[in-house]
Every structure is written in C-alpha cells, then in structure tokens.
Amino acid sequence: MKTRDRILTASLALFNEEGVSGLSAVDIAAALGISPGHLYYYFKGKAEIVSTLFTAYEAELALVLDGAAAAIAKPDADLTTMEIQLRILLEETHDMRFLFRETGALVAAFPDLAPRFRRVMSAQYGCVVDMLTALAARKKLKAKAKLIDALARQVVLGLSFKLLQLDLEGDAGAPRARVARAAGRLAATARRAVLAAFATTGLAP
Amino acid sequence: MKTRDRILTASLALFNEEGVSGLSAVDIAAALGISPGHLYYYFKGKAEIVSTLFTAYEAELALVLDGAAAAIAKPDADLTTMEIQLRILLEETHDMRFLFRETGALVAAFPDLAPRFRRVMSAQYGCVVDMLTALAARKKLKAKAKLIDALARQVVLGLSFKLLQLDLEGDAGAPRARVARAAGRLAATARRAVLAAFATTGLAP
Incomplete structure (x- = not known):
C-alpha cells in the first residue's frame, strides 16, 4: 500500500x-x-485528512445511490428491496462512523464540511423519496407525496444517527448485525405506516 | 449568582x-x-461540570415528561397537544445542544454518560408511546402497537438529532423558530401516517 x-x-x-x-x-x-x-x-494536516476521507465517502455514496436507483427500478422491487438498500447505505455510515459521532464539533472545526454534509443528506433524501415514490406508483405501498416526504426525512435522519442511537442504547452486537437492526428499524416506520394504511383498505401489502 | x-x-x-x-x-x-x-x-474538572449539567438536564426533563403526561390526559388532547409537548422536549435538547453535537465523543471521553443517555432516551420513548397510545385509545389517531413503537422510536431519534440535522441543512433561523420547525417535522411523520390511515377509512382525523 x-x-x-x-x-x-x-x-x-x-x-x-x-x-x-x-x-x-x-x-x-x-x-x-x-x-x-x-x-x-x-x-x-488533520483537516486535509478529514476532507480526503469525506471525498472517498462521497464517491462511495454516489455508487451506492446509483445502485439503489437501479435496484428499485426492477419490476419485482418491493419494500424488502428498499430495506436492503437502506442496509447498504447504513454500512457506509458505519464505515465512516467518526463523522456522525461528533458531527457538530467536526463542522465547527472544519466549516467546509457543512455544505458537503448538506449535499450528502440531500442526495440520500432524493434517493429515499424516489424509492418510496416508485413503490407507491407500483402499488407496493400506499402513500401520498406528503407522507413520502415525512417518511423520507425520518429515514435520512436515521441514516446519519440511528447507529449512534444504538450505541447509546447499549446495543453491543457485531457491527453487521447492528447495521441490519438499524436498517430494519428504519424500514419499520415506512412498513408499519404502510401496513396501517393497507389494513384499513383490505389491500394486501 | x-x-x-x-x-x-x-x-x-x-x-x-x-x-x-x-x-x-x-x-x-x-x-x-x-x-x-x-x-x-x-x-x-470538566468531567464533573459535564456530569452536573447532565443532572440538571435530567431534572428538567423529568418535569417536562410529567407535564406531557398531564397534558395528554386531558379530555380534549389531540395531535396538536402532542406536537406542543414535542416542542417543549426539543427546547430542552436545544438548551443542552452541546450534548447532541458530539455525543459519541462525549460518551467515549466520559463513559458514565452512556447509561444516563440511555435512561433519557428510554424515558422519552415511554412518554411518546404513552401519548400515541392515549390518542389512539380516544380515536384521535388510528395506530396499533407496532406502528406506535416504530413511530415512537423515530420521534426519539429526532428529539436527540433533528436540531443538529437542521444545523447541517443550513437552517439559520432564530432558535425558537428552528425548534418549532423541528417539532413540526417530528409530528409530521405521525400525523401523515395517521392521515393516510384515516384517508382510507373516511374517518375525520
């Protein structure tokens, strides 16, 4: 190396x-x-190392978001497809977890990170909205634009901080298991909201 | 003083x-x-100052959670009541925002904070579950236990990190306005999920 x-x-x-x-x-x-x-x-110095690591994270994330767009475009894509993509996105967060464990302090110390965090969250939000919208269009879930917006905002918050919350909750499992658990919990809100809507219409989810 | x-x-x-x-x-x-x-x-030293501030936060939070329990017990309590209580909880986060801007680093430096964060999140989760359950019992929203659990987990994540996310998104409004915005967004997921369910049954929310 x-x-x-x-x-x-x-x-x-x-x-x-x-x-x-x-x-x-x-x-x-x-x-x-x-x-x-x-x-x-x-x-x-340290700022340039952090910035270079962030560049690598952005490049990785771009690949993963492209992968998510391709996965959700397949005809048999469903809520499980979205959960798998959320898991892959959370793997990226896990790999770069230092960014999310002292986010505020990092942005204060290295102000050029702020717009870059913003772009990352915006790209993730767009991807999650596209996934939910695609599933709604194919009747895999029942959600209008405003529900999709609210769910997507929650999911993006979770992509950044759900693993940290599991840390704080004392979840001491193996990293891969924790990532899977966090992805499951993020998908759960969408899934439960959708199931609640379906339950009242009698449609199969 | x-x-x-x-x-x-x-x-x-x-x-x-x-x-x-x-x-x-x-x-x-x-x-x-x-x-x-x-x-x-x-x-x-610094550890004892941080710990003492955390003790004050715990005491404040206990009062606010008691207040939320009292508010939701009133016969005319509805989703707006919950949004107001979320706003008050977020004011507490805002007042102690240093805790949530470098959470991971703080817990690493001061390990006794970890179980205390856990208790805070657990108390908030219990409060949000109780509010959602009370509203469901009085037909102010339609949600079963599993949806309530998923929504409450998302809300608790937001109570810790939604203000930080707004910071990162470049939301530079006045603190009170930002707290109100964050509370509105947190309530939105529950509200939209609920409205989606209501929309399919024709019940008025």
Missing part, C-alpha cells in the same frame, strides 16, 4: 476508534511509525 | 458555543475571570 493510502487507512481506523477531536496529525504519524514531516509531505 | 452557579452557566454557554472537546477547565475559569484553583474548589 502506498504511504498516502496507509495514512488514510490508519487515520480512518483511529478516528473511528478514538474520535477526531482528541487526535493530532502527529498522533497519526506516530501510530504509523512515520515522522510528522513525512505525513505533512502528503497532507497539510 | 453564586460562584458554583456562575461556573455552570458559563460552562453551558461555552460548551453550546464552542463544543466540549476543545475546552479545558482552565479555559472555563479564564472566561469567568477566576483562577483555575478557584474553579477546582467547586468542580474536580
């Missing part, structure tokens, strides 16, 4: 493990066994 | 403004124009 990639990989692991606030670029260099000068040759 | 209270008030303002990670007890003493020794006479 090239030194630049080693620095990014080690930084991500350290940030996810110990948080960003308490770590300096010098700490990262020490963990890698390289000199601070060597690290500064590749990155001007 | 007594020195101990002055320290707590100044600490809360500084934490909400600048975050916890970047501040030391010495910084807090400097902001107050007192010596670090003077501050240490009242608090052993």
Whole structure:
C-alpha cells in the first residue's frame, strides 16, 4: 500500500476508534511509525485528512445511490428491496462512523464540511423519496407525496444517527448485525405506516 | 449568582458555543475571570461540570415528561397537544445542544454518560408511546402497537438529532423558530401516517 493510502487507512481506523477531536496529525504519524514531516509531505494536516476521507465517502455514496436507483427500478422491487438498500447505505455510515459521532464539533472545526454534509443528506433524501415514490406508483405501498416526504426525512435522519442511537442504547452486537437492526428499524416506520394504511383498505401489502 | 452557579452557566454557554472537546477547565475559569484553583474548589474538572449539567438536564426533563403526561390526559388532547409537548422536549435538547453535537465523543471521553443517555432516551420513548397510545385509545389517531413503537422510536431519534440535522441543512433561523420547525417535522411523520390511515377509512382525523 502506498504511504498516502496507509495514512488514510490508519487515520480512518483511529478516528473511528478514538474520535477526531482528541487526535493530532502527529498522533497519526506516530501510530504509523512515520515522522510528522513525512505525513505533512502528503497532507497539510488533520483537516486535509478529514476532507480526503469525506471525498472517498462521497464517491462511495454516489455508487451506492446509483445502485439503489437501479435496484428499485426492477419490476419485482418491493419494500424488502428498499430495506436492503437502506442496509447498504447504513454500512457506509458505519464505515465512516467518526463523522456522525461528533458531527457538530467536526463542522465547527472544519466549516467546509457543512455544505458537503448538506449535499450528502440531500442526495440520500432524493434517493429515499424516489424509492418510496416508485413503490407507491407500483402499488407496493400506499402513500401520498406528503407522507413520502415525512417518511423520507425520518429515514435520512436515521441514516446519519440511528447507529449512534444504538450505541447509546447499549446495543453491543457485531457491527453487521447492528447495521441490519438499524436498517430494519428504519424500514419499520415506512412498513408499519404502510401496513396501517393497507389494513384499513383490505389491500394486501 | 453564586460562584458554583456562575461556573455552570458559563460552562453551558461555552460548551453550546464552542463544543466540549476543545475546552479545558482552565479555559472555563479564564472566561469567568477566576483562577483555575478557584474553579477546582467547586468542580474536580470538566468531567464533573459535564456530569452536573447532565443532572440538571435530567431534572428538567423529568418535569417536562410529567407535564406531557398531564397534558395528554386531558379530555380534549389531540395531535396538536402532542406536537406542543414535542416542542417543549426539543427546547430542552436545544438548551443542552452541546450534548447532541458530539455525543459519541462525549460518551467515549466520559463513559458514565452512556447509561444516563440511555435512561433519557428510554424515558422519552415511554412518554411518546404513552401519548400515541392515549390518542389512539380516544380515536384521535388510528395506530396499533407496532406502528406506535416504530413511530415512537423515530420521534426519539429526532428529539436527540433533528436540531443538529437542521444545523447541517443550513437552517439559520432564530432558535425558537428552528425548534418549532423541528417539532413540526417530528409530528409530521405521525400525523401523515395517521392521515393516510384515516384517508382510507373516511374517518375525520
């Protein structure tokens, strides 16, 4: 692995493990066994490392959102398809969990992250609205635009913070199991709301 | 104001403004124009200040949750009653917003906060379930236990992180207006889900 990639990989692991606030670029260099000068040759400091990791996250997310659009376009797509896509989106959050465990502090320290977080949430919102709208159009769920908007906003909130909430609730399971649990809970609101609507019409969901 | 209270008030303002990670007890003493020794006479350090502020938050929250229980018990309580109570709960989050802007980092730094966050979320969940259940029992909304559980989990997630999400979305309105907006959005999911159910039965919500 090239030194630049080693620095990014080690930084991500350290940030996810110990948080960003308490770590300096010098700490990262020490963990890698390289000199601070060597690290500064590749990155001007912690802000540039965080920004570069965020760029990688944006690229990953773009792929996952494209994948979700393709999955929901298939003729047999249903609520389970959406739950699987939410799980994949939550895997991305999990991989970059340092971003969501001290979000406010990070944005205060690195203000250029704010518009980038905004774009990420906006892209996720658009994707979730498209999934719900596609399912509604094919009678896989019964929801008008305003319900879809409200559900999508809740799901996007969950994509950022549901895993942190599970942490706080003391959910100590394996990461993959926790991601699956969070995705199930996010899909549950849509599913239950939909089932409630279906239950009153007698349509099979 | 007594020195101990002055320290707590100044600490809360500084934490909400600048975050916890970047501040030391010495910084807090400097902001107050007192010596670090003077501050240490009242608090052993930052952890004890954070813990004491959390205790005040717990006490406030207990009052608000009691108030919500009383409000929803009134015969004319409806979805608007719940929205008002959510707004009051979100005011509490806003007042203590430092806790939710770097939650993961705080819990890592001060592990005794984890079970306390858990109790707070659990109490909020119980309150929201009770409100939704009371409204359902009086036919103000149509939702079975599983939908109520899913909605309540989403609302509790929002009580912690919806204001942070609005920050990230660049919502720069006045604090009170932002709290009202967040409460409206939290209530919207329940309201829309409920309206969807009502729309199919023809009952007036």
